[in-house]
Amino acid sequence: MTASGWLQIGLLLVLLTGITPLLGGYIHRVFGGERVLLTHVLGPAERRLSALLAGREPAGQDWKGYAGSVLMFSAVCWLALFLILRTQSIQPFNPQGFRSGPWDLSFNTASSLVSDTGWQFYAGDTTLSNFAQMAGIAVHGFLSAAVGVATGIAVARGFANRSGKELGNFWVDLTRALLYVLLPLAIVGSVFLVSEGAIQTLAGNVHLSTLAGGSQTLALGPVASQKAIMLLGSAGAGFYAVNSTIPFEDPSGVANFVQVLMILAIPAALTATYGRMVGNRRQGWALYAVMLAMFLGAAAVAYPAESRPSPAMRAAGAHGLNMEGKEQRLQASDSTLMAVAATAVGNGSTNAALDSFTGLGGSIPMANMMTGEVIFGSVGSGLFGMLLMVLLAVFVAGLMVGRTPEYLGKRIEAREIKLVTIGAIAVPLIVLFMTAWAISTRYGMRSIFNAGPQGFSETLYTYTSQANNNGSAFAGYVGFSQPHAPGNVGAAGVTFADLAGGAAMLVGRFLPMLAALAVAGSLSGKRTIAAGEGTMRTDTAVFAALLLATISIVALLTFVPALMLGPLVQALTPRLF
Amino acid sequence: MLRQLRSSLQAVIMLTLLLGLAYPLVITGLAQVLWPHQANGSRVEQDGRLVGSLLIGQDFRDQERYFQSRPSASVYDAVATAASNLGPNSRRLSLEIRQRLGAFLRREGPYNPGLTDAAVPADAVTASGSGVDPDISMANAAIQAHRVAAVRGLPLAAVMRLVAEHTDRLAGGLFGPGSVNVLALNLALDAARAP
Numbered sequence: 064m065t066a067s068g069w070l071q072i073g074l075l076l077v078l079l080t081g082i083t084p085l086l087g088g089y090i091h092r093v094f095g096g097e098r099v100l101l102t103h104v105l106g107p108a109e110r111r112l113s114a115l116l117a118g119r120e121p122a123g124q125d126w127k128g129y130a131g132s133v134l135m136f137s138a139v140c141w142l143a144l145f146l147i148l149r150t151q152s153i154q155p156f157n158p159q160g161f162r163s164g165p166w167d168l169s170f171n172t173a174s175s176l177v178s179d180t181g182w183q184f185y186a187g188d189t190t191l192s193n194f195a196q197m198a199g200i201a202v203h204g205f206l207s208a209a210v211g212v213a214t215g216i217a218v219a220r221g222f223a224n225r226s227g228k229e230l231g232n233f234w235v236d237l238t239r240a241l242l243y244v245l246l247p248l249a250i251v252g253s254v255f256l257v258s259e260g261a262i263q264t265l266a267g268n269v270h271l272s273t274l275a276g277g278s279q280t281l282a283l284g285p286v287a288s289q290k291a292i293m294l295l296g297s298a299g300a301g302f303y304a305v306n307s308t309i310p311f312e313d314p315s316g317v318a319n320f321v322q323v324l325m326i327l328a329i330p331a332a333l334t335a336t337y338g339r340m341v342g343n344r345r346q347g348w349a350l351y352a353v354m355l356a357m358f359l360g361a362a363a364v365a366y367p368a369e370s371r372p373s374p375a376m377r378a379a380g381a382h383g384l385n386m387e388g389k390e391q392r393l394q395a396s397d398s399t400l401m402a403v404a405a406t407a408v409g410n411g412s413t414n415a416a417l418d419s420f421t422g423l424g425g426s427i428p429m430a431n432m433m434t435g436e437v438i439f440g441s442v443g444s445g446l447f448g449m450l451l452m453v454l455l456a457v458f459v460a461g462l463m464v465g466r467t468p469e470y471l472g473k474r475i476e477a478r479e480i481k482l483v484t485i486g487a488i489a490v491p492l493i494v495l496f497m498t499a500w501a502i503s504t505r506y507g508m509r510s511i512f513n514a515g516p517q518g519f520s521e522t523l524y525t526y527t528s529q530a531n532n533n534g535s536a537f538a539g540y541v542g543f544s545q546p547h548a549p550g551n552v553g554a555a556g557v558t559f560a561d562l563a564g565g566a567a568m569l570v571g572r573f574l575p576m577l578a579a580l581a582v583a584g585s586l587s588g589k590r591t592i593a594a595g596e597g598t599m600r601t602d603t604a605v606f607a608a609l610l611l612a613t614i615s616i617v618a619l620l621t622f623v624p625a626l627m628l629g630p631l632v633q634a635l636t637p638r639l640f
Numbered sequence: 641m642l643r644q645l646r647s648s649l650q651a652v653i654m655l656t657l658l659l660g661l662a663y664p665l666v667i668t669g670l671a672q673v674l675w676p677h678q679a680n681g682s683r684v685e686q687d688g689r690l691v692g693s694l695l696i697g698q699d700f701r702d703q704e705r706y707f708q709s710r711p712s713a714s715v716y717d718a719v720a721t722a723a724s725n726l727g728p729n730s731r732r733l734s735l736e737i738r739q740r741l742g743a744f745l746r747r748e749g750p751y752n753p754g755l756t757d758a759a760v761p762a763d764a765v766t767a768s769g770s771g772v773d774p775d776i777s778m779a780n781a782a783i784q785a786h787r788v789a790a791v792r793g794l795p796l797a798a799v800m801r802l803v804a805e806h807t808d809r810l811a812g813g814l815f816g817p818g819s820v821n822v823l824a825l826n827l828a829l830d831a832a833r834a835p
Contacts, residue, residue, distance in 0.1 A: 112654065116647045132644050139648035143656070189720050198660030205659045206652075234647055241655065246663065253667050254674070260695055263671035263679045268719065273698045274691045274826055275706060281681055281693055282719045288667040292659075305721040308769035310695035311681065315808075372762070373728035379737035383762030387733060388723040391710065391763050391775035392808070392819045398769075415769045416723030425728070517727030539725035639731040 064370040068396030071320065072362055075400070076355065079327050083351060084344075086328060087335025093243040094216050094236065094336070105242050112242070116234035123229030126584025129217050130577055132233035133210060137177055137573070140206050145173040147199040148191075157192035158267025164190065167556035168543045174565035176200060178572035179207035179298050179441050181411030181534030184542025184561060186304035188282045190554055193265055200300055201289040205249075208296025208442050209240040214576055215333055215443025216240075216340075218450060221583025222471060223341045228587050230580070244329065245296055252291035252325055259321075260314030261287040286311055294325040297441035299411030299534045307401065307414035308390060319397045319414060323404045330408050330439035333446045341471055345602035350449055352604075353611045354407070357438040361403045361427050368424035369395040374637045385424070388416025399424065402535070406431035409441030411534020418513070418521065418537040422634030425537070426626055429524055432531045433622045434614050435490060435575075441532055444572075447579035451486045453601070454479060454582065456613040460599055460606075470601060472591035479582050486578030490530050490571050491621045497526040497567050498625065506559035512539030515640025520629030529564045530571035684827060692823055693718075697774040704791045706826045707776065707784050708747075710763055711740050714771030724767045740765040751786040759783075775819035778807055788829065802828045 092099050102109075113121060124132065147154070148169040152162050164172065168185055175182040181204070187196060213236035220230050257263050262283055269281040286302045290312055293299050299306070307313035313322060331351065338347020373385045384395045393401075398415035405412045406428035417428055431438055437449040454470060458480050461468030468475040501507025502522050510525070511518040517539075524537040542560040600606060671679035682694040692698055699716040700706040709716070713724035726733035741757060744764050749755050761779040776784075781803045789799040806825040809818040 115654070116651050131641075132647070135641075135644040136648045136651060139645070139652050143652045186720070197664045198656055201664065202656050202660040206655060234651070237651070241659070246659070249663070250667065254670055257667075257671040257675050257679050260678045260682055262681050263668050264681075265668060266680070269681070269683075269690075271690045271692060274686065274823065274830075275698065275700050275703045277699050277716075279692060279696070279698060279716070280719050281696060283681055285664045285668055287671065287679075288664040303721050303770075305723060305770045308723065309721050309772065310770070310774060314678075314682075314695055373733075375726070375728060375730050375734040376737055376762070376766070378734045379741060379765075380757045381737050381741055381760065381762060381765045382758050385728065386762040386766040386768075387726065387728075387737075388767065388769045390769045390773050391777055392773075393769075416725050418725040418727060419723065419733075421728045512725055513727040513730060514732075515727070515729065517729065520727070537725070538723070539727075633727070633729045636729070639729050639734055640727075 086332035090336045091339040121232040125228045126580045141177045154194045156194035165556040167558045167561040171561040171565040176203035178568040180532040181298035181300035188303040204292045204298040211443030212240040215446040218447040218583040221587040224587040249291040253287040256287040259318035263287040365399045365427040388419035407438035409436040426630035456610045473589040486575040493530040510560045530567040697772045711767045712771040713767040781820040
């Protein structure tokens with residue numbers, strides 16, 4: 064631990080808090096259909112694309128209509144990506160002549176990107192062509208992020224609507240999310256990353272003879288353009304198997320700092336957008352405060368934990384930071400910062416091998432995900448996930464004082480609470496069920512790499528990450544095998560891991576999303592009651608504390624037993640396994 | 641239903657063209673014009689011959705004349721990049737670290753009398769995240785400098801000056817503790833010998 068490490072975390076939070084109202088206000092204007100600076104440039108393109116997809120006079124959709132469009136679009140996306148992966152060998156931009164992916168692995172990969180997860184059982188640098196990376200992986204990093212933003216905005220509209228049942232038009236929202244928010248930021252971000260040293264080329268691998276006379280091959284590709292959207296849009300899939308760990312993706316400490324900011328920017332900004340949409344900015348700040356507090360708590364545990372030697376290092380007589388799986392330019396500070404940020408946000412980016420984190424340090428990314436990805440969370444889905452937790456907190460508070468719960472002047476009734484429960488319980492159930500299935504049968508054993516409790520941790524991490532649409536990994540856990548041969552000749556998926564994980568990602572994405580849209584549909588246009596003496600205000604520090612407690616208690620009650628079996632037991636013992 | 645299907649198909653096709661081809665190709669164009677050195681992998685040459693990338697570490701094991709890179713779980717393979725992924729309480733990891741520690745002391749000990757376990761920096765005995773970490777810590781470089789200076793017959797001060805020149809300390813260490821680029825340093829060493 065160093066003072067500069069803490070200073071960097073502090074600087075990040077100051078910058079993030081400064082950006083949040085600016086970017087959030089901009090997103091609010093974009094989705095309100097107001098003119099922004101970019102309208103001069105993008106207006107015609109937006110109108111044409113909107114008209115093509117939604118018709119000249121886009122009609123508002125109720126929650127079912129909106130959900131229908133989301134599901135149909137996502138299904139077509141899934142199919143398109145699956146086809147690209149399966150027919151890679153006949154596509155252009157394939158300088159290494161890679162073959163097409165195995166069916167089970169392609170199922171997992173398509174599900175991963177369409178659910179904005181970015182889980183990588185595949186190794187991008189050794190199995191995917193530049194075409195599959197650009198037109199497949201990167202495109203769906205954009206599209207699933209745009210679906211997330213659009214849905215988040217639609218849910219917020221439902222909460223805000225004083226009258227009417229319309230949540231907006233999905234196609235209009237999708238177009239705006241892409242053209243005004245994701246694409247411009249991605250362009251700026253990728254050019255910046257190149258200036259720091261990230262690569263961007265369509266050339267094939269370069270073979271060379273090293274200074275010491277050995278041979279080396281550099282795997283090149285259009286990395287920066289993909290990296291930028293993967294950071295901004297919460298998918299987080301790396302061009303390389305090791306993601307931001309390799310300098311070609313994350314070249315320097317400065318680049319890393321900006322990458323962490325890119326991960327957090329849009330999810331944080333959406334709280335400010337929400338505050339503006341419901342006509343009370345403090346409502347947005349209350350959500351932001353809870354997220355920030357949880358983020359800080361996570362960093363405060365993980366950073367010191369990684370700044371000490373691991374039990375394996377101690378037993379070997381080594382000293383210093385736990386540097387196994389970490390990069391020298393990033394150290395414990397930058398590595399934990401990205402690990403905490405990327406798991407708070409449902410972003411699969413990582414710049415260190417999380418599998419080699421200490422027991423305590425490794426439990427923090429897991430705990431972050433286990434909150435249901437609401438500490439900022441993925442773009443859009445973090446917002447509606449948090450709103451479901453808000454309703455739960457309001458409900459709990461109502462029970463405690465014996466009043467009908469209400470939020471934003473709207474009564475929260477049985478229908479909403481039932482839907483909230485479905486949204487909040489579905490994902491933990493998938494996580495625990497899948498983990499139990501994988502760990503107790505021989506199907507799941509094949510994927511485990513480490514011995515002892517770490518093997519359990521890997522399994523738990525895998526299904527926590529996939530069901531919560533995070534995408535980071537204890538990467539020892541394998542979903543496909545690749546012999547040492549040029550291209551992906553002979554690469555084969557691990558069918559159980561690929562299918563179970565793929566299903567977890569799809570259900571974990573769309574079930575809570577449908578529940579949130581249904582809640583929004585139910586709240587939209589509900590009669591509001593004027594705030595009175597007994598109204599519990601939801602834009603205060605007291606409520607923020609209650610919300611924080613609700614999220615923590617739900618997550619703790621669900622997951623502490625599982626955490627005890629894996630990472631925490633290793634945090635408590637110097638024993639080796 | 642059909643209307644939604646048609647919109648979905650149109651959207652996927654249009655947006656794949658825009659985001660999957662136009663966007664990366666424009667960025668590639670921009671990158672190649674603005675920062676061609678970085679965009680193509682920060683390549684470096686020696687005597688007109690391509691010898692590597694400043695961002696990708698190389699294997700210098702058994703080359704006493706050179707500074708050594710960090711241990712690598714992927715044998716410095718820049719294509720199949722990998723970390724060890726061994727857990728914090730892994731017996732196998734502990735054995736590997738002990739071996740690396742022994743090897744480091746055997747290599748550097750003769751040139752650094754009194755070098756003990758406790759003085760060996762963590763980055764010298766742990767495998768990096770990518771397998772191709774291009775950097776080592778300043779403490780690691782300071783220890784290795786004694787060997788390199790002795791083997792090359794250079795004054796220690798001259799080697800340490802080169803180390804300092806190839807140390808990256810951005811914003812006074814705010815964005816990292818300061819790292820030494822091994823390939824750049826070794827190239828500078830070779831160049832120092834030439835004239």
